[in-house]
Amino acid sequence: MFNLVATSTMCLMELSTAQQTLFRDRGILHLKGAISKKTCAALQQAVLHELDRLNLRVKGQPASSKLQHLPPFQQVNVLGQKVNVDAPLAGLFPAELLRLIGALSGTTVKPNEAVPQLLLSFPHKDEWTLNRLNWHLDLALPSKNEIPGIQAFALIADLKPRGGATLALAGSHRLPYAGPKNPTPALAILREDETFKDLLSGRAQPPEPFFHPRPVNGIEIQVVEMTGQAGDVYLMDLRVLHSPSLNATRAIRMMATGRFIKADRK
Numbered sequence: 426m427f428n429l430v431a432t433s434t435m436c437l438m439e440l441s442t443a444q445q446t447l448f449r450d451r452g453i454l455h456l457k458g459a460i461s462k463k464t465c466a467a468l469q470q471a472v473l474h475e476l477d478r479l480n481l482r483v484k485g486q487p488a489s490s491k492l493q494h495l496p497p498f499q500q501v502n503v504l505g506q507k508v509n510v511d512a513p514l515a516g517l518f519p520a521e522l523l524r525l526i527g528a529l530s531g532t533t534v535k536p537n538e539a540v541p542q543l544l545l546s547f548p549h550k551d552e553w554t555l556n557r558l559n560w561h562l563d564l565a566l567p568s569k570n571e572i573p574g575i576q577a578f579a580l581i582a583d584l585k586p587r588g589g590a591t592l593a594l595a596g597s598h599r600l601p602y603a604g605p606k607n608p609t610p611a612l613a614i615l616r617e618d619e620t621f622k623d624l625l626s627g628r629a630q631p632p633e634p635f636f637h638p639r640p641v642n643g644i645e646i647q648v649v650e651m652t653g654q655a656g657d658v659y660l661m662d663l664r665v666l667h668s669p670s671l672n673a674t675r676a677i678r679m680m681a682t683g684r685f686i687k688a689d690r691k
């Protein structure tokens with residue numbers, strides 16, 4: 426939890442030393458209530474209004490059948506392109522959060538996109554699984570062990586486990602630099618690991634054990650599901666492996682993400 430000092434006009438966020446250490450160690454930090462409920466409620470309404478306009482919601486229910494011809498993770502991209510809520514999205518991340526992102530990155534950061542990217546997933550009937558995911562990085566692995574920037578994931582609506590939240594492999598940002606030949610991509614290291622090779626080769630059944638830290642080359646690695654309440658934000662080192670996940674609940678997954686790159690990065 427972070428210290429929240431409320432004043433009449435704004436909230437000032439400061440990170441404790443423990444949170445800063447946690448972020449450096451795990452590469453991911455959950456900030457509860459970093460965005461106001463009012464901002465989230467307005468964005469939720471705008472999204473629902475757009476889904477109604479596009480006939481992607483009928484009588485208050487997501488019309489999942491209209492997207493069924495697309496693989497689940499492609500649906501996220503298609504929905505992101507069709508649903509236009511750029512105006513309320515533009516101001517999603519408050520200035521004090523951007524200041525924190527800069528502080529954690531150790532320098533000034535610049536947004537990678539003009540407007541945060543909307544991440545919507547409709548409910549899906551398939552069984553929830555950690556198999557057949559798409560673990561990836563959004564940028565080329567830096568040659569030096571230095572944070573290139575931070576990706577922020579905002580929960581626009583409450584998000585339950587197995588509800589389609591982005592997944593992260595906490596600790597994976599340090600793996601490339603832990604061995605004799607570095608950097609080695611974390612995926613290559615995890616594919617050789619007795620436990621995590623199952624996560625990457627479609628044999629991650631049951632999923633529960635992967636949510637507990639397991640050491641790989643002396644670094645604790647575990648899957649983190651970005652669940653929580655509307656207004657929560659997860660800050661993630663851009664070198665952390667992450668993946669979309671299936672939404673096996675009845676609620677639409679509503680998140681948004683922004684990437685913030687260090688301004689002095691070559």
Ligand SMILES: O=C(O)CCC(=O)C(=O)O
Pocket residue numbers: 501544563589590591592667668669670682
């Ligand atoms: O949660 C999602 O749908 C995927 C997010 C993701 O992979 C990304 O932003 O790079």
